[in-house]
Amino acid sequence: MFSSLWLVWCSNFFHFINLFSQRPVGLSWSRLALALLDMGKLLAASHRSHPCTLISPFVFFMQAWADDVRRFRKMFKYPVSTELVVIVGNHDIGFHYEMTTYKVHRFEKVFNFTSGKLITRKGINFVLVNSVAMEGDGCAVCRTSEAKLVALSHKLNCSQQKPNHSNERCSDVEKLPASEPILLQHYPLYRKSDAECSGEDSAPPGEKNIPFKEKYDVLSQEASQKLLWWFHPRLILSGHTHSACEVLHAGKIPEISVPSFSWRNRNNPSFIMGSITPTDFSLQKCFLPYESRVFTIYCAAGALLVILILAHCQLLTPPFYFAQRLISKHKAV
Template identity: 60%
Template structure:
């Protein structure tokens, strides 16, 4: 009876130790792992040129966080476990970033949902509810959402109903300028820049043209009375070139020039892009560059990172997907902006392969420990039985 009691205690201790170890691994992979990843990130510093926004009398730099292509799965193509896993990962990563980095602005550059173009009213409401849970944020952080093709459909799928449904929920329009302490952010619905004069496209182009005139009136100093008269009734913005934000990248042939660990894989990098599907058309791209002369462009859609330069050396940064379903190594961009300068840095999140490796390695280790303890226990029990047998024979 004493041997049985001791064996039972040994087994209970082993089970408790295994349970604690497994729980610790789970807590690390699902909670703690995001903290060291985000703690490696920091807000970029702008050049020491006397206009960083930290000097006396000058406004503080605007701190903005950029992510893209969250692709929350819908009711049609989304498996329940895939939904649970990906949305949990995005929620923990985003909430950790909010707590540690405290950005003033958060921009999500389109494709918020995976099935917005198909969603029934009931499914749409459920998707929106989950989005607001995942990307909840402090009251002093402003979350700004842009329109992507999966939110309202590609051009041929886009309808007024789906566009207005998205605009109403997220309080956005297809073309507007958001100004924060003298920094202009130009927000564009690039899905509507198809250039075929469809009613939605024409309306967005008209809005953009009006914004370009107003921005030009704000930037330029006028030498003639006629120019002053033309700009007299227009809304004024900060007199700085804008940061252009949209879902589609401006036209480029391919991702062949893209480099870095989160660029497109080599087998995809040289595939030619289709205008109006992978990137904006050449005409729409030239129109935006000519009308606004942005100092920086940030876009999404390709799910991979890239940095290219357009005419007049205007840089464009493609922001990778924030969803582990699309990438093994999601990331987001941190930006510091003043009226005359900006600086960017990238923040990488834990790799999916690393998380899987920790789980698999821990499972193997716990299995080996269990087998080792069981072998020792059986050996000890066998020796005890032999000794007891000898004792009885004596």
């Protein structure tokens, strides 16, 4: 018998990590500071449920690497009992044309990430995919990444006694829990657009029918079919598009793309909390407060505080005396 594994899956939270070194145009320092403060509090609040695994599909490191990592560790504090897993994305190592072996190794060293790595917890298999390296052009990083995934696929299929894997081929293979794996990756699998996506955190109506570009917005059809064929996953968790979407691949394999966990990109960020067993899973979406409402509350509270301070210092004439003075002046005239 296996107990369930609790996890948190959030995307793009660390778009904010780098903002202190390069503030986006149009984003004031006051708004940025409040956003960082509140996002940090909200992330810390999710820890109170004591998840076993905290997973982020990607971070946002593009400037001074050491400074960004330092800020990451300072902001992303979590209990010792919680395991942190960070999935590499295009903001960490660049898009495919920017990706280098140096950038990949730099990320792996800091976050102990390896493309094609298997994490098994409580009988549950998680496959970490470097989706940036699924370009299919035979580059050095791509070849290495795909070779690891193929080897891992063989191990998992042998452990599950797939029909196309004979006992002879699996005799010298390390046996893993027979649970079908869960894929964790940055890019979603191929889909034409977000037209079929629904929910309040999905893409705006005006953007849903915009076609996705393969190998940029989503994985290519070829790469997507490879992952499905290699692993036969029971669940796929992804990010990247900044909007939520739930789709079924081959009519039975669910993929959930989480929206950006950042007020910089949307007014209503969300993340996923889940309970997973070797044979089942239950996921719940958690929403952050609307940014517009939060700032309305801050502004109202600030205005009230100013009024109270002025009244306390007798710099603000009470409305009753102000009206009485106006009436007296009118009678005198």
